[in-house]
Amino acid sequence: MGYPDNAAFAVVGYIITSVVVLVYTASLYVRIRKER
Amino acid sequence: MERNVAVRSLTRGWALTLSALLGLALVYVRAALFTPIEGTQGPAQKIFYVHVPSAWASLLAFAVTGVLSLLYLRRREHKLDTIADASAEVGLVFGVVMLTTGPIWGKTIWGAWWAWDAKLTSTLFLFLLFVGYKVLRGAVVDPETRARFSAVIGILALVLVPFIYFSVLMFRTLHPAPPVLRAGAPTLPGAMLITLLLSVLVFSVLYVGFLMLRYCLSVLRELREEEAADGIS
Numbered sequence: 001m002g003y004p005d006n007a008a009f010a011v012v013g014y015i016i017t018s019v020v021v022l023v024y025t026a027s028l029y030v031r032i033r034k035e036r
Numbered sequence: 037m038e039r040n041v042a043v044r045s046l047t048r049g050w051a052l053t054l055s056a057l058l059g060l061a062l063v064y065v066r067a068a069l070f071t072p073i074e075g076t077q078g079p080a081q082k083i084f085y086v087h088v089p090s091a092w093a094s095l096l097a098f099a100v101t102g103v104l105s106l107l108y109l110r111r112r113e114h115k116l117d118t119i120a121d122a123s124a125e126v127g128l129v130f131g132v133v134m135l136t137t138g139p140i141w142g143k144t145i146w147g148a149w150w151a152w153d154a155k156l157t158s159t160l161f162l163f164l165l166f167v168g169y170k171v172l173r174g175a176v177v178d179p180e181t182r183a184r185f186s187a188v189i190g191i192l193a194l195v196l197v198p199f200i201y202f203s204v205l206m207f208r209t210l211h212p213a214p215p216v217l218r219a220g221a222p223t224l225p226g227a228m229l230i231t232l233l234l235s236v237l238v239f240s241v242l243y244v245g246f247l248m249l250r251y252c253l254s255v256l257r258e259l260r261e262e263e264a265a266d267g268i269s
Contacts, residue, residue: 007079
C-alpha cells in the first residue's frame with residue numbers, strides 16, 4: 001500500500017514556520033537598530 | 037541595565053537566534069530526507085516536527101510569563117515585568133506557528149481544519165488571552181499599573197498551561213496522547229524521536245534567543261525614553 005499523496009501540506013507547514021520566524025527576527029532587528 | 041550591558045546581551049541573543057535558525061534548517065533537512073515517512077498519514081505527518089516543538093516553545097513562553105508575573109506581584113521588580121512581557125510576545129510568535137501548522141496537519145488526518153475539542157479550544161483561548169495581555173499593555177500608560185494588571189492576566193493564563201497539556205488525558209479529544217512525555221517508554225520510533233527532540237532543542241534555543249533580544253529591545257527603549265526625558269528637563 002502506498003502513502004497518501006499529501007507532501008504539499010508538510011511543505012506549506014514548513015514555509016509558514018520559516019516565514020513567521022524570519023519575519024519576527026527581521027522585526028527584532030529593525031526595532032533594535034532603531035533604538036541603538 | 038546600562039546601555040553597554042544591554043549591547044553585550046544583544047550579541048549573545050543574536051548568536052543564539054542565528055544558531056537556532058541554522059539548526060531549524062538542519063531540522064528541515066533531517067525531517068525531509070533522513071526521517072521515515074509515517075505509514076498511514078504519509079509525508080504530511082512531517083508537520084509534526086515543527087508543530088509540536090512550536091507548541092512546546094509557546095507553552096514554555098506563556099508559563100515563564102505566568103511565573104514571572106507571580107514573582108512580580110510579590111517583589112515588585114520592574115525587570116521581572118519586562119521579561120514577562122518579552123516572553124509573552126515570543127510566545128505569541130510560536131503560537132502563530134502552532135495554530136497554523138496544526139490545522140494543516142489536522143486537515144490531512146482528520147479531514148477537518150479545526151475541531152472544537154478541549155485541547156484546541158483551550159489553546160486558542162490561551163493565545164487570545166495573551167493577545168489581550170499585549171493590547172492591555174499598550175493601553176495602560178502608567179508603568180506600575182500596567183505591570184500589575186498584566187501580571188494578573190499572566191497568572192490566570194498560567195493556570196491554563198497544565199490544563200492544556202493534560203486535556204488529552206482528561207477529555208475525549210482528537211489529539212493523540214503525548215508520544216514522548218508519558219508514563220512508560222516513548223511510542224515514537226527512534227529516528228522520528230531523534231528528529232523531534234532535535235527540533236524541540238532548536239525551538240528552545242530560538243525561544244531563549246528571541247527572549248534575550250526582545251528584553252534588550254525593551255531596555256534600550258526605556259534608556260532612550262529616560263535620556264529624552266532628561267533632555268527635556
